[in-house]
Amino acid sequence: MKPVKVAVIGAGVIGLSTAVCLAKTLPYCSVTILAEKFSPNTTSDGAAGILLPKVFPDIPLERQRRWFKETFDHLQALVESHEAPEAGVYLSSGYHIFKEVPADPKPYWSDYVFGFRVMTDKEMKRFPNHKFGQAFTSIKCECPRYLRWLEKKFRGAGGQIKYEKVTSIPQLIQHYDVIVNCSGIGSHHLVGDKGAYPVRGQILKLQASWLKNFIRDGDGNTYIYPGIDCVTVGGTRQEDDWRMEVDRSDSEGIMDRCIKLEPSLHGAKVLEEWVGLRPGRINPRVESEWLQDQNRWVLLVHNYGHGGCGISLSWGSALDAVGLVRKNLHEKPLQSKL
Incomplete structure (x- = not known):
């Protein structure tokens, strides 16, 4: 079978996670990352890296729950492995404090972090300007280390990397069968998404x-x-x-x-x-579409717009994007569209 050529645009935590998942789960794909900047020069490198998501208004909560759970499970397994020091992931405990009691004092992610509880009055005395708090243990990523680890895993799975600034999607259509857009805020210009x-x-x-x-x-x-x-x-x-x-x-x-x-x-x-x-985006964009250039059809999958939740949802949304690639290639094989 002729390999399906896949281009992943972007080398932040979303792009690298998606590329690793593609290379590992779809062996019939030949995956290349295209990006102008790699670690330590991506936005992801500066992220605090603690798993603590917000709720997006127009995405089914179960989908958001799945994104977070799959990310947490992936990183927890890494925390418990010999690779944890290299990947820079570990458990981190602390306090989430509020000046007013939040509308949802027990958010969905509380089911996955460790030891979630409401802070005691004694603990809250430390923060006299706040009325409510949550104590729990989550997972923290030292992002520059984690990104290097992801890149190592990607290369180990046979992935290729090209330092290339992608300024338009059409420039890739003649060279790839599938394009995965993980360009983050670059999507504002790259695909004309004014909502980004x-x-x-x-x-x-x-x-x-x-x-x-x-x-x-x-x-x-x-x-x-x-x-x-x-x-x-x-x-x-x-x-x-x-x-x-x-x-x-x-x-x-x-x-x-x-x-x-x-x-x-x-x-x-x-x-x-x-x-x-x-x-930034009202909701992350994780969806697919088909592009046509003359007689050639190319699958375009988007995975961007996570705001400050990129680390928290990275692995789960990457698996979702890979699922879109698999589903579309299965339902509409490229051979029948050419």
């Missing part, structure tokens, strides 16, 4: 080895995530903001908010300031 918008995120990495537990404010803008080599603090969620320069006032605001939650951070050494553009 940047959500500017700025973080700082601090030297604060004494911190072991994460703290996240329910507003999504203030968080403290201890890691292997440093503590990541943030952040910003500035929609439709394409700036990639570090904003000094944002850094000062981040430190002020985080010190209020964790006073021991006062005076902690700043190791790095980082800015990235999350691929």
Whole structure:
């Protein structure tokens, strides 16, 4: 059987996860990743990397639940393996605190993390400006390590990598049978998706080895995530903001908010300031379509728009995208469309 040539656009956590799943589960596919930037220069490299998703309004909750569960299961198996240090994944415990009781005090993901419970009054006294909190243990990815691990797995499965900036889908149609678009915010221009918008995120990495537990404010803008080599603090969620320069006032605001939650951070050494553009969208786009160029038909599968939930949903949505490839190739074999 002639190999099905597949191009995956993008080398962030969504693109790499999708490429690995394709290469491992569809042996009749020859998979190539096309991207201008690879780790450590992707948006995913700056992600805090803790598994903690939000709820998207127009996607069935069961589908979101499946995405998170499959991602959590995949990473938990990795945590419990000898590859955990190389992949940079481990269990992380901490607090998720709110200034008001949330509408859903027991979100769907609470069924999958470890030890989920409501914080006690004694614990909440530490955060006098907050009224409610959740304590649990989740999984954290040190993203630069995890991305390198994914790339290693992809190459080991026979995948190919090309440093190439894709500026239009039509330029690939004559060379590939299947195109998988994991270009993140690049889809705003690449496929003309005006519903995809940047959500500017700025973080700082601090030297604060004494911190072991994460703290996240329910507003999504203030968080403290201890890691292997440093503590990541943030952040910003500035929609439709394409700036990639570090904003000094944002850094000062981040430190002020985080010190209020964790006073021991006062005076902690700043190791790095980082800015990235999350691929914002009302809902992630994980769907397929057929493209025609003269007498040639090519399958296009989209997998992007996860916003700040890329790590949390990466493996599950990758499996979904692979399922779309398999289903379409099975129901409408390329040979019958040519």
